[in-house]
Amino acid sequence: MNDTSSNLAPAATRAHRLRARVKSMPVFALLIVAVVVLISIGADLITQTVIPKPEAIDLRFRYTPPWPMDGSSATHLLGTDQLGRDLLSRMIKGAQTSLLVALTCIFIAASAGTLLGLISGYWGGWVDTAIMRLVDAMLAFPAILVALVLVVTVGASFGMIVFTIAFLMWAPFARVVRGEVLSVKERNFVALSRIAGASAPRVLFFEILPNIINTVVVMATLQVGSAIVVESSLSFLGAGIPPPEPTWGNLVAEGRNVMDSAWWVSTFPGIAILLVVLSFNLLGDWLRDTLDPNLRTL
Amino acid sequence: MTKLLISRGFQAIFTLWLVSMVVFGSVHLSGDPAMAMTPQGASAEDIAVMKKKWGLDQPLPVQYGRWLAGVLQGDLGTGIRHNLPVWELIQPRLVNSIKLGAVSMLFAIAVAVPLATVAALNRGTIWDRSAMAFGLAGQALPTFWVGLLLVMFISVRLRLLPVAGSGTWQHYVLPAFTMSLYMSAGIMRLLRSALLEVLDSEFVKLARAKGVSEFWVIWKHAMRNALIPVVTFSGFMLGTAIASAISIETVFVYPGIGLLTFEALHDRDFPLIQAIVMISSSIMILLNFLVDVAYGLLDPRIRNQ
Numbered sequence: 001m002n003d004t005s006s007n008l009a010p011a012a013t014r015a016h017r018l019r020a021r022v023k024s025m026p027v028f029a030l031l032i033v034a035v036v037v038l039i040s041i042g043a044d045l046i047t048q049t050v051i052p053k054p055e056a057i058d059l060r061f062r063y064t065p066p067w068p069m070d071g072s073s074a075t076h077l078l079g080t081d082q083l084g085r086d087l088l089s090r091m092i093k094g095a096q097t098s099l100l101v102a103l104t105c106i107f108i109a110a111s112a113g114t115l116l117g118l119i120s121g122y123w124g125g126w127v128d129t130a131i132m133r134l135v136d137a138m139l140a141f142p143a144i145l146v147a148l149v150l151v152v153t154v155g156a157s158f159g160m161i162v163f164t165i166a167f168l169m170w171a172p173f174a175r176v177v178r179g180e181v182l183s184v185k186e187r188n189f190v191a192l193s194r195i196a197g198a199s200a201p202r203v204l205f206f207e208i209l210p211n212i213i214n215t216v217v218v219m220a221t222l223q224v225g226s227a228i229v230v231e232s233s234l235s236f237l238g239a240g241i242p243p244p245e246p247t248w249g250n251l252v253a254e255g256r257n258v259m260d261s262a263w264w265v266s267t268f269p270g271i272a273i274l275l276v277v278l279s280f281n282l283l284g285d286w287l288r289d290t291l292d293p294n295l296r297t298l
Numbered sequence: 299m300t301k302l303l304i305s306r307g308f309q310a311i312f313t314l315w316l317v318s319m320v321v322f323g324s325v326h327l328s329g330d331p332a333m334a335m336t337p338q339g340a341s342a343e344d345i346a347v348m349k350k351k352w353g354l355d356q357p358l359p360v361q362y363g364r365w366l367a368g369v370l371q372g373d374l375g376t377g378i379r380h381n382l383p384v385w386e387l388i389q390p391r392l393v394n395s396i397k398l399g400a401v402s403m404l405f406a407i408a409v410a411v412p413l414a415t416v417a418a419l420n421r422g423t424i425w426d427r428s429a430m431a432f433g434l435a436g437q438a439l440p441t442f443w444v445g446l447l448l449v450m451f452i453s454v455r456l457r458l459l460p461v462a463g464s465g466t467w468q469h470y471v472l473p474a475f476t477m478s479l480y481m482s483a484g485i486m487r488l489l490r491s492a493l494l495e496v497l498d499s500e501f502v503k504l505a506r507a508k509g510v511s512e513f514w515v516i517w518k519h520a521m522r523n524a525l526i527p528v529v530t531f532s533g534f535m536l537g538t539a540i541a542s543a544i545s546i547e548t549v550f551v552y553p554g555i556g557l558l559t560f561e562a563l564h565d566r567d568f569p570l571i572q573a574i575v576m577i578s579s580s581i582m583i584l585l586n587f588l589v590d591v592a593y594g595l596l597d598p599r600i601r602n603q
Contacts, residue, residue, distance in 0.1 A: 140313045141317050141579040141583060142540040142575075144538075144541035145574075145575055146317065148563065232440055232442075233544075259447075260450060260454050263450065267447070269443075274440065
């Protein structure tokens with residue numbers, strides 16, 4: 001974990017350190033994340049104008065192979081599915097759904113986990129014990145199995161899936177934040193703020209939170225990849241956002257039975273998942289080395 | 299040590315109780331199971347008979363109490379689709395899944411331990427960087443998709459291994475390999491960084507200074523300490539293994555508990571679903587408990603906390 005920070009000479013100036021960090025930035029990963037985010041934001045615009053619409057069915061062009069294979073067409077760069085719908089267009093629409101689900105649930109999980117971690121670490125006592133026992137419990141059972149059951153019994157909708165994945169992911173945030181609060185709250189500025197008469201919420205959100213927010217951001221980035229994988233697994237098992245709404249997971253599932261004849265239907269969405277998850281993980285690793293206060297060379 | 303055992307034991311029971319509440323709640327609060335169980339267009343009397351038969355006309359706490367009492371006595375209920383005690387459905391599938399899990403774990407350890415050792419000893423070299431690349435890719439690969447690609451290339455195109463099912467050793471190769479990818483990537487990354495840290499510590503320097511051979515420095519002094527985070531991680535890994543088992547067993551049509559889960563969810567067979575979740579959770583909670591105890595045995599500082 002100390003790989004990069006230990007390479008820096010202790011006498012390095014702030015500017016030098018900054019330059020070293022920027023230099024080691026995973027450009028490729030950043031580029032992929034940026035492109036996917038932009039594509040997701042502009043998904044509706046792109047799929048309504050530049051390329052065929054994701055829901056446009058054309059049975060004459062069923063299973064058109066990707067360009068430039070035999071029998072392909074330049075209109076359908078990545079080929080089409082069993083209803084002649086454009087795969088690229090569906091993947092772009094799917095990127096929007098998958099990313100929106102992943103980012104929303106990470107936001108909810110990080111906020112809930114951070115809040116519980118703050119409360120747990122600051123007040124201690126039985127509140128702390130109760131929250132931490134709950135965290136231990138969350139990490140000790142196959143949460144994804146319970147999530148699958150929840151989605152199937154309650155019914156798959158955007159809100160339900162976001163809630164379920166967030167429910168799977170809040171616990172590590174609470175545990176890490178609590179640990180950070182325990183050390184930060186012993187420091188002088190917290191005591192001074194309390195002596196000055198600041199209320200507990202004020203101390204928590206204005207004194208302690210700014211000192212631990214880096215850790216939360218790093219963890220959140222590292223967890224985005226998992227959220228995307230969980231969402232696509234649920235979709236693949238038929239417990240995700242229901243078709244015809246495309247997500248990367250249900251696109252892989254759609255191509256499952258035609259892998260031999262129309263390999264592209266499953267292959268391209270799978271590659272998209274792999275690249276995006278990998279990029280978020282690389283970005284998270286880099287952010288951790290750069291932002292996490294424990295690793296800073298002060 | 300006794301104190302550790304008792305507190306962890308209570309925690310395990312609390313977790314299991316929590317799971318039972320969530321599972322029972324999700325099945326019973328999300329609408330009427332009787333409606334989901336009866337075919338569409340069933341008459342009101344049919345539904346009433348169904349409710350009476352499954353005790354669904356009782357208040358929820360009573361239903362929960364009955365179900366829990368049954369579970370505690372080893373009666374997990376009767377499946378709706380096959381009309382058999384659910385344990386008879388689960389037991390053979392569970393044995394299959396444990397076999398598959400064990401083979402995957404062996405694969406993962408056989409890949410991860412040598413790779414992590416080579417990477418840590420040759421830090422910064424091409425070996426280290428390849429190992430890190432493997433670790434990153436292994437954790438980013440969607441397992442269900444890897445499974446599909448393997449079936450297509452190795453089984454369908456090259457005809458080297460069976461496409462699906464179980465029975466011979468050949469049926470284990472692809473699903474176990476797919477399942478081991480994530481595990482070996484995780485073990486490799488953790489073990490590598492733990493080894494790097496341990497190899498830099500005072501007691502390893504002392505062992506080297508004493509003239510202990512490099513082989514023993516690594517295997518006896520460094521590895522034993524570096525394994526602690528790996529052992530802790532293995533508890534979490536089991537959760538992901540159970541999760542990925544559902545999609546992997548579905549892809550390879552391997553008759554394990556994951557495929558049974560998929561079928562039960564598809565049929566909305568609620569007694570079976572409840573039983574599967576309770577059994578998988580018990581196994582995972584038990585293993586986590588054992589991990590905690592093993593942790594205490596490996597590290598005296600934790601034992602005496």
